[in-house]
Amino acid sequence: MATTPNIDNKRYRSLIVSIALFLSLIGALLAFTFYTSSLLERNTVLIDQTNQVANSAQAVIKDLFDLDSSYGEDTSSPHIQRVLERLEQNTTLITGSISAIEKGGKITDIAGNSYNLPKINNKSQTQIAAANEQWKALEPKIQAYLKDADNIMIDSSDELTQAVEQAKTSSLLINDSLDQLTDEVFINAERQATTIRLVQILGVAAIFAYFLIFVFFFVRRLRDTDAEALAARRETQEIMETVNTGLFLLDKDLNIGQQHSRALNGIIGADRLSGENFADVLRGRISDKDLKTTRQFIEQLYNPRVKEKLVDSLNPLHKVMLHNTSGEDSATSRFLDFKFSRVYEDKDIARILVNVNDVSDAVYLEQRLEKERSQNDMQIEMLTTILNVNPKIINEFISNTKTHIDKMNNILKNPGSSQFELEGKLKAIYREMHSLKGEASALKLHSFTKIASDAEDKLDALQNQGKLSGNNFLPLAVHLDDLLSLSNTIETLGERINQAAPKAASIAKSVAPMTTASVAETLKTSTPQPIVTNHASVDSAINSMSINGDNEIDLSDESDDEQLSYYQDFAQDIAVRQGKQIQLNGHNLAHVNIPAHLKQPIKEISIQLLRNAVVHGIESPEARQSAGKSVVGSIDLKMQRDSQNLIIALQDDGQGIDYEGIRHKLVADGRFEQDAASQLTQGDLLKTLFASGFSTKEHADEDGGRGVGLDVIKALVKEYNGKLNVNSELGQMTRFVITLPAA
Incomplete structure (x- = not known):
């Protein structure tokens, strides 16, 4: 179902743009905050790094003085080895840190953590350069000493003395330059923090002011829109109260819309429907299979790749019986016809429009017509058999049918309450029903065959249920009554045709002149008499036969x-x-x-x-x-x-x-255990092949x-x-x- 173009996008375009701008301002402020926070973090790392370089330089001077005062001690002693190792580590750290600070690169501390250092300004560059110059004068002398410091065969006292003397001169200058650098970085960090606070205050103020303007402007717009919606809702309500069919909308989750026609409550038989789930409304009133199919059907309606006309032919709620939920009065159950149509917004499927009509009267009329048509078809089938089969065969079939029914009636009348007796009755009735069905199938009397097949289904269910009782046999009486009624009908039809045929003519010639009118009259005047049976049924199921009649x-x-x-x-x-x-x-x-x-x-x-x-x-x-x-x-x-x-x-x-296949089947059916089945002879297996219920x-x-x-x-x-x-x-x-x- 097509709709007029939706104007909501145009109406709310300014709202969407304003909200997007508002969010953009907040996003920009957050992004600026994140950036400045990152910058402050890097300045903090830079301050920590300059302090670490200064501390490392002090440690180098201390270690040099320690080595100088301990000169002559065994170089392999733990003390000397520990000092030499620390001296080498601090020397390497100072060299790398000064280079990273100067260039603003990445640096890794002793713990293995990596940090990005910010680029420093010109004044800071002068200070770090001065510190680097002093370090370059000291670092080669330290490296010259460390080269042979732990070798007892080489005298490294001169190199140590030179390094100590240079350290006395450079350490003060290095520390002074690094202190000045730290002060400069700290001042820059404070300046940046002040700028960040100012920008944040201004940004928050701008956002708040924009929000107030936004609320004022769009509240007015929403008030106007609500007035228009109220007028449209009033018009819709007037329409919904007037139509005499059930109308409502379904969303993808099968929720009924808030608006529906007043007639829907009476048609569905529910007081509250708005906002209810359609599946919950139908649950218990249609079969679970139909309910599941309905879900799948509506899912396909929301699938744009499925054509609406194609999926409409699969509608499971076409003339479906909706049962009364109270269960007190089955007469209140009704047949409803649900029609589903797509509602589009632009090219998208937005909703499903459902139109419900009570078609109970039409369905009941169809059922009556179908019943009459079935009865006519049955009588025409019987009449066709009579016209095409030797009367002797027909009479024999009628006689045999009554004989089989009498036998089954006698079996049902025989007393018996033990499981053995009931199972014997079941098998005996099963054989009689099977034979009757075979003769009916031979004459292509499908009405007989259908009734016998239904009876066999019940017999099969009884045979598989285990424990039997006399009440289990009662439903069979209905089938026996139907079979005898049909046999009386075909007997009556045969008698009327034989009376209408010339007595001197052969059977083939006597039936040939029958006209459509005479056939219809025969059907009209035939009145079969039903049998009255008053017993139980049998269980088992056999196979139908088809013999050319x-x-x-x-x-x-x-x-x-x-x-x-x-x-x-x-x-x-x-x-x-x-x-x-x-x-x-x-x-x-x-x-x-x-x-x-x-x-x-x-x-x-x-x-x-x-x-x-x-x-x-x-x-x-x-x-x-x-x-x-x-x-x-x-x-x-x-x-x-x-x-x-x-x-x-x-x-x-x-x-x-x-025989091995029989043995395996006996085990698979649970009739024998594997060991017991393996002991069976071919004679035993052949006997089981003739047992009732085994195939x-x-x-x-x-x-x-x-x-x-x-x-x-x-x-x-x-x-x-x-x-x-x-x-x-x-x-x-x-x-x-x-x-x-x-x-």
Whole structure:
């Protein structure tokens, strides 16, 4: 949102200039003070240095007299060595100090501290030159003596005598010159100190006078500005009290501005909003995730490199539900729509303007329309299935669905309170729900599949929570009721379509003439009846199956090609989701006489075996290529019958059963300790592969990873008194052979 050019910079330019000038005066005065303080410090160092030179000169004279009176003493004695060393040090110090004082250079004292000496005036130069002249007359004689002073083989008495005699003459002149120099430096220091005080007094007076003028002038300006601001605020307040939408400004820290529309309090449902933090106002009324996203969204609005239109599509507060903070009346929760716009000052983003509207009525209307649309879509989905699938399959599915629901209801009704009994109920319901979901997925009835998947999610949560109770099973009743209601709906739709079709015509021809009007009428008049269940739920989660529902499931009534196509479509759907390539080969599928009581279990077993082969057996194309195999995995499905048994055999050329991988997974899942797992035989490991809830797949998805498919096979084989054999070669193949008594 663009604004008019800001005139504050022009209005307060003189204020800024005046303050800058005021600070400049203070800065200049401080700089002058620092400079003069530094100069005084250097003069002090110069005075100290001249005193030190004078003291050192006195020490040199004393040491020379001491050496002269002690001449003849052993030069290696501690006394002579100490005096000679001190004489040499003082001589060097005097030479360096006089040179530094004369030139105004840097000097280092005995302690190692360095100082800068000021340049001295002409009068002081004359005095230091006189001292230097006398020192130059004395210093060579001292150096001549020190050259051989500690050598007992050389007589240095003459040099010592000359140095002593020269010292008697030069010491007085050196001291006199240095005293005069010290007095001159001290006088200069006092003169400079007086000048500094005068300048400081004048500077402080000027600054104080300038400050008084500054205050007088700008108080008048501020008074005029306040009057203008008051008038503008009054106009803004009138606007804010009139508009019926919520308007307010946000800064970078998410603080609400002091001005906002009167309607905002009623829309947000808060008495005080001015100056409050926007995040605190929303906290507890929207989810923590939405609150975090809102912070990030506003940060992006303040980022000038992000386009406003682009970031607006990510607005997390578009038609968001704002919950009632009291929690007493959920009806007071409402849907609000927040719109955010940038407020610019020149080219900078200064604020975010927020416009809030209560859109509860519109959202509730959308929800009602969406619910009706979902119901229509569900019925159209069911009607599409009825129109494209043999009625025998539909009837079989409805019958099986009710059978599965009845079984789950009976399982829930059975008494049981111990953990063992509750876990048994959980596994049994899980298997029934998994089988029901598979048949629904085969017919592409996504409404059924969705409800079954939701139920599996709850079952999976129960299976992982550890301790179970009867109340944990109660939510499953809702899912069973929904499943039965849907099965009644599809049964009613099928009956109406069959009644509308010519009795003498074939099924394909009877459904072909159906028009859009007749479909709509069928949908309109279908009234499913819900089931009433009164028990608990189960926990565990299985994988959804996708079987092509365009073919009949009754194997004995279909050709070999139709049956093979049925299973190929099912396997290919899974392979596509898993990113694999497979080729299913079927043998003797149509020429096997299957007893009526075995048709349903054989179908379920075949489906589970095929899914297990695609998900767990066949490798990815890349892995197969690396192993030297064809990228297309091969699966062989065979059925045969002898005088007593019906045999189903499925073999894949995949990676085989990795027993060591099973062992590691058992340890990783916490089912076994490392030592105990290492003792398991291949037979033990194979049994765990068929255990409920165990899977070698790392992450569960729609097709596998929850450990239910093989458990279903094991339960069906046991229920029909059959036998299950598994043969596998690592990296080569896996073969399942299931034998069921035909009688």
